[in-house]
Amino acid sequence: MRRIPDAFIVIAKALIVSFNVLPVVAAVLIVGLPQMVAAQAAHTSVTPYKDPSMTPEKRVADLLSRMTLEEKATMLAGSGWMESAPIERLGIPAIKMADGPMGVRAWYGSSAITNAANAATVVTSTSFPAGETMAATWDPDLVQREGQVIGQEVKALGRDMILGPTVNINRQPLWGRNFEGYGEDPYLTSRLAVAYVRGVQSEGVIPSVKHFAANNEEYERHRIDETIDERTLHEIYLPAFKAAVEEADAWTVMSAYNLVNGVHCAESPYLLNDVLRKEFGFKGFVVSDWGSTYSTAATVNAGMDLEMPGGEPMQKFMARPEALAQGSGAGWLTADKVVAAVKAGEITEATLDRNVESILRVIFVSGLFDNPHVATGIVDTPEQRAVALQGATEGIVLLKNAGALLPNGVALLPLDAKKIHSIAVIGPNAAVARTGGGGSSLVRPKQAITPEEGIRALAGTDVKVTYALGVGMEGENPEQDGTEARAKLRKEAADAAAQSDVAIVVVGRYPKLEGESFDVATMDLPPGQDELIEAVETANPHTIVVLNTGDPVTMTRWIEKTPALLFMGYGGQEGGKALANILFGVANPSGKLPVTMPKHFEDSPAYGHYPGEHLKVNYAEGIYVGYRYFDTKKIGPQFPFGFGLSYTSFEYSGLDVHSSRVGSKEPAVTVTVKNTGARAGAEVVQLYIHDGHSPIDRPEHELKGFRRVELKPGESKQVEFWLGRQDFSYWSPEKKGWVADPGAFEVQVGGSSRSIELREPLELR
Numbered sequence: 041m042r043r044i045p046d047a048f049i050v051i052a053k054a055l056i057v058s059f060n061v062l063p064v065v066a067a068v069l070i071v072g073l074p075q076m077v078a079a080q081a082a083h084t085s086v087t088p089y090k091d092p093s094m095t096p097e098k099r100v101a102d103l104l105s106r107m108t109l110e111e112k113a114t115m116l117a118g119s120g121w122m123e124s125a126p127i128e129r130l131g132i133p134a135i136k137m138a139d140g141p142m143g144v145r146a147w148y149g150s151s152a153i154t155n156a157a158n159a160a161t162v163v164t165s166t167s168f169p170a171g172e173t174m175a176a177t178w179d180p181d182l183v184q185r186e187g188q189v190i191g192q193e194v195k196a197l198g199r200d201m202i203l204g205p206t207v208n209i210n211r212q213p214l215w216g217r218n219f220e221g222y223g224e225d226p227y228l229t230s231r232l233a234v235a236y237v238r239g240v241q242s243e244g245v246i247p248s249v250k251h252f253a254a255n256n257e258e259y260e261r262h263r264i265d266e267t268i269d270e271r272t273l274h275e276i277y278l279p280a281f282k283a284a285v286e287e288a289d290a291w292t293v294m295s296a297y298n299l300v301n302g303v304h305c306a307e308s309p310y311l312l313n314d315v316l317r318k319e320f321g322f323k324g325f326v327v328s329d330w331g332s333t334y335s336t337a338a339t340v341n342a343g344m345d346l347e348m349p350g351g352e353p354m355q356k357f358m359a360r361p362e363a364l365a366q367g368s369g370a371g372w373l374t375a376d377k378v379v380a381a382v383k384a385g386e387i388t389e390a391t392l393d394r395n396v397e398s399i400l401r402v403i404f405v406s407g408l409f410d411n412p413h414v415a416t417g418i419v420d421t422p423e424q425r426a427v428a429l430q431g432a433t434e435g436i437v438l439l440k441n442a443g444a445l446l447p448n449g450v451a452l453l454p455l456d457a458k459k460i461h462s463i464a465v466i467g468p469n470a471a472v473a474r475t476g477g478g479g480s481s482l483v484r485p486k487q488a489i490t491p492e493e494g495i496r497a498l499a500g501t502d503v504k505v506t507y508a509l510g511v512g513m514e515g516e517n518p519e520q521d522g523t524e525a526r527a528k529l530r531k532e533a534a535d536a537a538a539q540s541d542v543a544i545v546v547v548g549r550y551p552k553l554e555g556e557s558f559d560v561a562t563m564d565l566p567p568g569q570d571e572l573i574e575a576v577e578t579a580n581p582h583t584i585v586v587l588n589t590g591d592p593v594t595m596t597r598w599i600e601k602t603p604a605l606l607f608m609g610y611g612g613q614e615g616g617k618a619l620a621n622i623l624f625g626v627a628n629p630s631g632k633l634p635v636t637m638p639k640h641f642e643d644s645p646a647y648g649h650y651p652g653e654h655l656k657v658n659y660a661e662g663i664y665v666g667y668r669y670f671d672t673k674k675i676g677p678q679f680p681f682g683f684g685l686s687y688t689s690f691e692y693s694g695l696d697v698h699s700s701r702v703g704s705k706e707p708a709v710t711v712t713v714k715n716t717g718a719r720a721g722a723e724v725v726q727l728y729i730h731d732g733h734s735p736i737d738r739p740e741h742e743l744k745g746f747r748r749v750e751l752k753p754g755e756s757k758q759v760e761f762w763l764g765r766q767d768f769s770y771w772s773p774e775k776k777g778w779v780a781d782p783g784a785f786e787v788q789v790g791g792s793s794r795s796i797e798l799r800e801p802l803e804l805r
């Protein structure tokens with residue numbers, strides 16, 4: 041029933057009372073009322089784009105039809121450092137962003153407030169492990185939960201969008217941002233990208249899959265032009281974006297700074313239109329990396345939808361001498377420039393509409409238009425912290441455990457606090473929580489646990505714990521960097537080690553040596569750290585070395601002598617606790633390397649083709665990245681991809697391969713894994729496919745499945761794998777598509793790319 045408008049009743053009553061116009065009123069009511077009611081109803085009914093029951097497509101079309109050219113143009117650039125432009129007249133909200141992906145980089149309220157040391161308001165949030173450490177868990181369920189709780193923190197801090205996940209491939213060990221990504225393998229990276237995006241979007245928060253595409257070095261990141269062949273792009277550098285779009289319907293993708301094959305990513309119709317939109321079916325919007333636009337018409341026409349940052353912060357950003365020197369780009373999609381380009385015919389209005397539509401669609405689909413997020417400020421909850429701790433713990437990789445025994449006959453690892461009296465905790469990363477690498481991903485936590493604190497907590501009061509710095513972290517305190525100062529610190533550490541039952545040396549890097557906008561100078565540990573390890577190992581053979589870095593490091597000087605070695609990566613705020621849990625056996629190590637660790641940088645496939653010359657770098661190694669190279673060319677790595685030890689042992693048996701089930705609903709591969717040791721533990725069962733017949737050059741094998749399986753002592757579980765034709769395919773530049781050549785393949789199953797336990801033939805029809 042339509043309501044008679046209140047205003048009409050009031051006017052009618054007034055007329056009756058004042059002028060005794062009853063007959064007239066009656067006539068009006070009979071003849072005019074239905075019409076008036078209808079008119080009023082049309083006026084008050086919900087404007088189509090405001091009606092949540094309509095499809096996003098209809099809402100977008102309606103809203104777009106109400107926008108002026110200027111309003112549309114305004115939407116293509118940010119209004120601040122971390123906000124898109126709102127259009128108040130139409131109720132289009134700003135999208136408020138926050139950096140990630142390892143948690144919410146403290147942004148709160150006005151985007152002028154940052155987590156810089158001098159910021160007026162410091163906001164803290166949960167610092168999650170680095171992407172590489174999360175990748176070492178091989179646990180998509182956990183990564184999805186991580187995405188979800190990060191999404192909750194984004195909302196709690198009054199933001200709408202998180203700038204992550206980082207899904208760029210670790211092409212070589214010196215990329216400054218290797219720690220942010222999920223390692224060297226496109227399949228593993230894809231699974232985790234999908235998981236992270238699903239988790240974030242499940243909270244109605246907008247993720248941004250970055251950086252599209254092939255941002256694999258920081259060196260000259262605005263100007264470096266990468267030559268990458270089409271097959272390599274499709275097989276190595278694009279799959280994670282494809283999976284995030286096709287499987288998780290990712291709402292946004294961030295374009296990268298670099299050029300690919302002569303074109304800046306933000307201006308590349310090939311990448312943004314042909315690949316992202318047409319091939320992958322992307323329906324969201326593309327946001328530029330901060331300061332990665334270099335033109336107006338070419339950028340808009342290529343399908344780069346939203347330039348960030350914008351407004352005054354952008355002007356300040358661009359005016360910085362280093363921005364100018366580096367060739368940063370921004371300020372190209374301001375409303376005046378876009379309108380001028382439209383009027384000049386360089387951009388059609390249809391193209392402008394398409395870009396605006398992409399942004400509007402996400403505003404509707406994510407729920408942002410109908411349900412703006414309300415900041416509660418509640419972050420770092422026990423649940424969020426628990427996810428961070430689980431990631432840090434599952435992400436620690438036990439690289440070596442030579443079974444060393446203490447003089448009393450007790451095993452060195454896991455440490456037994458009841459059977460030792462003293463521990464020396466040593467190193468520049470022992471008493472400081474080095475939670476992550478540097479740059480936009482670094483989160484400021486409320487509190488972070490150092491390795492020393494974690495170890496003290498589990499050592500208890502009966503074990504004497506001594507701390508020694510051993511060596512200053514390069515560049516942190518100049519007084520510790522001289523030769524004499526180093527010798528003194530090293531001696532103190534060696535003495536502490538000699539006087540203790542066990543020595544634990546925690547070495548690695550920190551944000552000034554490993555982070556965004558610069559590459560790591562060398563694969564070697566920072567100055568003095570190798571010498572420290574050697575000195576401590578000489579003083580006490582019961583030494584455990586812990587690597588707290590995001591990149592592989594050279595270990596050749598000491599690895600032979602080292603009885604026990606752990607790679608903790610960057611564990612976020614709970615890293616120290618996670619490390620102690622592993623050292624004391626509260627948790628059994630289950631992490632596996634998401635990256636090959638070469639012995640020397642010279643062994644890396646990209647060696648000689650990095651960082652490039654005259655602003656050009658040739659990805660000459662092609663598809664032979666990581667284990668695809670080491671395993672095909674039979675080059676021995678320090679530690680292979682997928683590798684990681686446990687305090688228990690596993691046995692593989694009963695590999696069954698059903699060729700006819702490829703592409704069906706039934707598992708094509710089953711295998712049984714048994715815990716043959718005395719402790720509960722988890723094994724990551726990995727499935728690789730070897731192509732024995734295709735006429736085209738193919739790597740020795742490629743990862744196409746994995747499962748993290750928890751097993752009690754003596755327990756066996758059957759693991760199932762589903763395979764599709766895609767798992768046997770390569771990209772054919774001639775056919776412009778994926779091709780699976782029927783014929784003989786081999787299914788390989790094992791605990792790393794170099795420990796294949798079982799293999800069986802598979803005939804693809």
Ligand code: BGC
Binds near residue numbers: 480556
């Ligand atoms: C980084 C992005 C980041 C953005 C905003 C850029 O320099 O490459 O990953 O999200 O800044 O801080």
